[in-house]
Amino acid sequence: MTSNASSIPHGPKITILMGIHNGADHLAAQLHSIARQSHTNWRLICSDDGSTDNSLKIIYNFSETRPGQVTIHTGPCSGFADNFMSLIRRLPEDAEYVGFADQDDIWLPDKLARALPSLENSGGDPALYCGRQSYWYPKTNRLVHSPKMARPFTLRNALIENVASGNTILLNPAAANLARRAARQTGSVFAHDWWLYLLMTATGGAVLFDNDPPGILYRQHAHNAIGAGTGVLCQIRRKAEVLRGVFSQRIDKNLQALRAVEDLLTPQARDLCRCFSAARHASTGARLLAIHRIALYRQRRAQTLGFWGAASLGCI
DSSP states (O other): OOOOGGGSOOSSOEEEEEEESSOHHHHHHHHHHHHTOSOOOEEEEEEEOSOOSSHHHHHHHHHHHSTTTEEEEEOOSSOHHHHHHHHHHTOOTTOOEEEEEOSSOEEOTTHHHHHHHHHHTSTTSOEEEEEOOEEEETTTTEEEEOOOOOSOOOHHHHTTOOOOOGGGOEEOHHHHHHHHHHHTTOOOOSOHHHHHHHHHHHTTOEEEEEOSSOSEEEEOOTTOSSOOOOSHHHHHHHHHHHHHTHHHHHHHHHHHHHHHTGGGSOHHHHHHHHHHHHHHTSOHHHHHHHHHHHTOOOSSHHHHHHHHHHHHTTOO
């Protein structure tokens, strides 16, 4: 009897974490794209957050075609961020590389294979790989690539902006262990991917951003948990949210999450977080002077100016 060598998984094991909630409309297509990955040594751990559609049936049917590769958990039923954080907390001890999948995207066949080389060369310290996305509008089949990033990926950036989109993230084993430990110390967060970006930059980990063409089609539809927000109306809505205090509330949650793992942070990161926390509650002049001194920035100049506008209005 001959064996089929192509069916034998090769390369490092990748654990893919997927949060699910009423995703039946698009879930099968996403699962199919994962199954078509050129890197075949993966396992998928799903957490269903109280779906009332056919999501669970779709996952169970998929698991039957992939014996031993799919695990299904019950989520906390308190939102997408808590669902993903629960997956990180329950990450198996034998997990090596860890990636994240949304329920409604499409992965190009080389998505995982492209991410691994950067992390395999990162050494034994924690490292997070992330990259660009193609915003995909299925009704018109329009693709819009997310922009390239050029500025350093540091805590001074992460405190006011997330550039690590969860559906592009892959963690090396050291980063996966760090994330599991930190998640078990941390309560609710605004978004698991922003939390991971903060965690990596605050603990001295490396962030490796891939500026090559995207390996993912980020499906845009009416029920995106966050979405690309690239249109004029989306930008107006975001500015209105800043004025209503939504951005400030997100920063509150992020800083609270960092305080929960203060023992893991570098001394420089602890000092930066304390300075930023104090600046947020200072008078206008003192606030702007303190922010200037700690040199917070976003990846693009226009967005940095937008942050300064919010800071001048006391909306941070």
